Amino acid sequence: MGTHGMVATEHYLSALIGVQVLKQGGNAVDAAVAAIFAEGVLNPHMHTLGGESPMLIYSADTGQVSAINGNTAAAQRATPEWFAQQGFDLIPGDGLLAAGVPAAFGALVTALERFGTMTLAQVATPAMELARDGFPMHPGLRGPSDYLAFSIYHQQEKFRDRWPTSAQLYLPQGALPAVGDVFRNPDLAQTFERLLQAERAAAGDRQAGLRAALDAFYRGDIARQIVDFAQREGGCSISPT
Numbered sequence: 001m002g003t004h005g006m007v008a009t010e011h012y013l014s015a016l017i018g019v020q021v022l023k024q025g026g027n028a029v030d031a032a033v034a035a036i037f038a039e040g041v042l043n044p045h046m047h048t049l050g051g052e053s054p055m056l057i058y059s060a061d062t063g064q065v066s067a068i069n070g071n072t073a074a075a076q077r078a079t080p081e082w083f084a085q086q087g088f089d090l091i092p093g094d095g096l097l098a099a100g101v102p103a104a105f106g107a108l109v110t111a112l113e114r115f116g117t118m119t120l121a122q123v124a125t126p127a128m129e130l131a132r133d134g135f136p137m138h139p140g141l142r143g144p145s146d147y148l149a150f151s152i153y154h155q156q157e158k159f160r161d162r163w164p165t166s167a168q169l170y171l172p173q174g175a176l177p178a179v180g181d182v183f184r185n186p187d188l189a190q191t192f193e194r195l196l197q198a199e200r201a202a203a204g205d206r207q208a209g210l211r212a213a214l215d216a217f218y219r220g221d222i223a224r225q226i227v228d229f230a231q232r233e234g235g236c237s238i239s240p241t
Contacts, residue, residue, distance in 0.1 A: 004022075005019070005028075005031075007032075009038075009039055010043055011042040013038060014036075014042055017038045018032065018035035019031070020034075021034045021122070021123060024122070025117075026118050026123070027116060029111055029115040030112070030117055030118040030123055033108050033116060033123045034123035037124050037192075038127045040127065042135060042138070044188075045148055047104060049104055050099070050226075052070050052072050052103050053070035053103065053104040054067075054068065055067070055070060056068075068107050068111055069103075073100050073101050074100055075101055095163075102217075106217075106218065109210050109213065109214050113210045121199060124192055128192035129189075131184065131192065132186060133184070135182065136183070137177045137178065137182075152171070153176055156176060195216055196213070198213045198215070198220070199212055199213045
C-alpha cells in the first residue's frame with residue numbers, strides 16, 4: 001500500500017523509475033510515461049518505441065477519462081494488392097512487413113504534452129541510461145515464459161536465419177544470454193539520445209521540445225533510417241509516403 005503514491009509495472013526497475021519521477025515532483029502521467037519508456041528497454045519482447053501503447057488516463061480532479069489510441073496502423077501502401085504483388089498469399093505473421101507504423105512514441109509524447117508536466121529528457125533519460133549501461137537479464141515473475149531470455153531462446157533461429165542485426169543484439173558472440181548477464185541495447189540508447197537532442201535544439205517552451213522530438217521520430221532522420229533499414233532487410237521496395 002502506498003500512502004504518497006504507487007507505481008505498478010512488469011519489472012521492478014521501471015517501477016523504481018516511476019517512483020523516482022514522483023519524488024522529483026512529476027505527476028502520475030509523468031511517472032507512467034517514464035515507467036513505460038523503461039519497460040520498453042527492460043521487456044522489448046513486450047513492446048518498445050516501435051510498438052503500441054494505448055492508454056486510458058483518469059483525472060481525479062475532473063472525474064474525466066481520456067483515451068489515447070496508441071495502436072499501430074497499417075502503412076498506407078500496405079494493401080492486400082501490394083502483398084499479392086510481392087508474392088504473398090497472406091500478410092506475414094512477423095517481421096518487418098507485418099509491422100504497423102510505430103505508435104508508442106507518439107502516444108506517450110501526446111500523454112506527456114497534454115497531461116504531464118515534465119520534459120522528454122526528464123522522463124526518458126532513465127530509459128536511455130538503462131539501454132546504454134545495461135541491466136541483468138531477468139527471470140520472469142509469472143513463470144518461465146515471462147522473461148526476456150526465454151523469448152530470445154524461442155526466437156533464436158529466426159534471428160540467426162532471417163534477422164542478423166537482431167542476432168547481433170540478442171545473441172552476443174552467437175550465444176544465448178543467461179539470466180544474470182548484463183544486457184545492453186546501445187542502438188536503442190542512441191535513438192533516445194537523438195530524440196533528446198532534438199528536444200534540446202528546439203526553441204521555445206516544453207511543448208515545442210516535445211513536438212521537435214516527435215518530428216525527429218516520424219519525419220526526420222530516425223524515420224528515414226527506419227525506412228532505409230526496412231528496404232534493406234525486408235527485401236521489398238517501400239516508401240515513407
